[in-house]
Amino acid sequence: MATFLLEIGTEELPADFVDGALEQWRSRIPQSLAEHYLTPESIEFYGTPRRLAVLIWGLPPNQPDQEEEVKGPPAQTAFKDGKPTKAALGFAQKQGVDPESLEIRATEKGDFVFARKMIVGKPSAEILTHQVPGWITGLEGRRFMRWADGDLRFPRPIRWLVTLLDSEVLPVELVNGSHVCRSDRLTQGHRVLHPQPVEITHAEEYVRLLDAAFVQVDIEKRRSLIERQAKAAAARINGVAVIHPALLEEVTNLVEYPTAIVGQFDTEFLELPPEVIITEMESHQRYFPVRKQTESLELLPYFIAISNGDPARSAIITRGNERVLRARLSDGKFFFDADRAQPLEGYLPKLETVTFQADLGSVRAKVDRIGRVARQIADQLQIPDQKDIQRAALLCKADLVTQMVGEFPELQGVMGEKYARASGESEAVAIAILEHYLPRGAGDELPTTLAGQVVGMADRLDTLVSIFGLGMLPSGSSDPFALRRAANAIVNITWAANLPLNLLHLLDQVTTDFAQDFAAVMKPSLTELQQQIQDFFLQRIRTLLQEDRKVDYDLVNAVLGENDLEYTERALKDLLDVRDRALFLQSIRKDNTLETIYETVNRSSRLATQGDLDTTMLDPTSLVDPSLFKQPSEQAFYTALMDLVPQTEAARADRNYRKLVSALAAVAPIVSQFFDGPQSVLVMDPDPHIRRNRLNLLGLLRNHARVLADFGAIVKS
The missing domain is CATH 1.10.730 (Isoleucyl-tRNA Synthetase; Domain 1)
Structure with missing residues (x-):
């Protein structure tokens, strides 16, 4: 049994491509081998910013021999008076078998001649040589590029190629115009710590030799090492590292030989909201912030960076990172102070200059629609005092035109809450501005205040109806306005807060208003729009019950109905009831009632x-x-x-x-x-x-x- 190594060496790859490429290989390479009757003992996948690699262990030297059966001409054509005709002889010659070995069998269409032949398995080396180029060029991702004078596309230029079957180099070429990248046994170590080429003598030596060249190719080990180093570094300064999984994944694919370094910044910057400091560190610099305690939001004036340089020069690297962060935080402080120079309400006129969607007008116009929908929801919920709801609806998008959110769009809502408090708005209004964006993604927390819930649903309902009204329905995986997420949020907010919302009536109100306001650009008729929106919400309810609440599909069908107007209207009129009936059915199925x-x-x-x-x-x-x-x-x-x-x-x-x-x-x-x-x-x-x-x-x-x-x-x- 043999071991095969494939390594693609590149310029530094985008961090998100590394995991995506290896995930594609995890499904495609085993399938490719199986299609050629090769069954390895195991396959290992490796990746760093400069390389993608696969180690295939326990490969047989050859394909197994295959017995193939081929159907030939009809028996009456192939044989005459018991002797083979030219048709039989030609068929036997084409299949490479003795005419006497031909068999006659009955089929649904009569008797036919069959040939049984043995196909000798090809050497694994030959198969791999032909398959490897497709494994490389078949990778998909975003931001692919061309280089040199060829048409080969990859996220970054390919600089070297290693293809070893045990100790033998398989002759593989990647042709890119006049440039040809030929396979070899030479790879590259760490760019700084081991700039000399590394010769791979045997495929099995790959991980060990690169480890000696200061490259940790195992992603899981590299991730674990980074996490341990970051936690240990924070502990040394009596803090706790803030390690968000997404940032950890990204940093893991930015380094080959990780070294955690601790940097410091001026305590005056702690006057900034923690969210600003954290965003500066994580989004721009890929640093891990440090908190005083696990459950505390209070930050320490430190950060942890993961260096890919020489550990002996960590002090110099740290000072460089401190200078960069100091400049970033200085910008943040300037934005924060400048934004607070006027009250949050003062930014409303500027929303007129921001387009929500070409046919739907400005964000300021959307704010007015949010206020109207919020009033309709509040009236339906019989909320007597709607002052905070209407104020939050008016101000919910004002921070979009502040300098801080312009620099950090991910802080929208977060800064709105800060600036609302600084402007003297009520606590309820400030929290609602923040919460109306919740949930921001799958698994995120939901709004807890009534004002945040109402304004959040109003915002999403306006978007849903408006985009559907323009005929821009989501299809397949294409959902540029995140309409599925918006509908899911409305249903989940209603369920979590147990709001007695008549969604059917609300949809009728909002779609009717849209038809009146945007008759000139509206694509479907009002009836068609209402039906499309209703069907969309019913599908979202179905998905949430089955996937999130784990209700069996037939029980979901039983409460939503199949083409049953009575049930579909009942579900939309009372989201709480359809949830409760589905969960109840699931419970009585489990206890056999x-x-x-x-x-x-x-x-x-x-x-x-x-x-x-x-x-x-x-x-x-x-x-x-x-x-x-x-x-x-x-x-x-x-x-x-x-x-x-x-x-x-x-x-x-x-x-x-x-x-x-x-x-x-x-x-x-x-x-x-x-x-x-x-x-x-x-x-x-x-x-x-x-x-x-x-x-x-x-x-x-x-x-x-x-x-x-x-x-x-x-x-x-």
């Missing part, structure tokens, strides 16, 4: 579709004629339905669905007698009056169950 009513209700629901009873009817008084009963089981069924009416109404009123399930469970044995007992009946009786009477009994039971869910959509577990 669902099984006690499933068969009876499901059977009744299926048969009830043969009738014409409205799905909203519950009272049998005017719908069932007892004089048409032929068996006592019908009377028992009717009496049980009469008793069920007040129980269902009570369960629906207080949303006590367990009470409803208990009532349905009590009815189940009676319905079983109606179907299968000694006094059972034929539902589809020849007499149309009796048939309709019995179908109405079943339809009424179905309707009671529909208060909880459409049992016809539930799959038996």
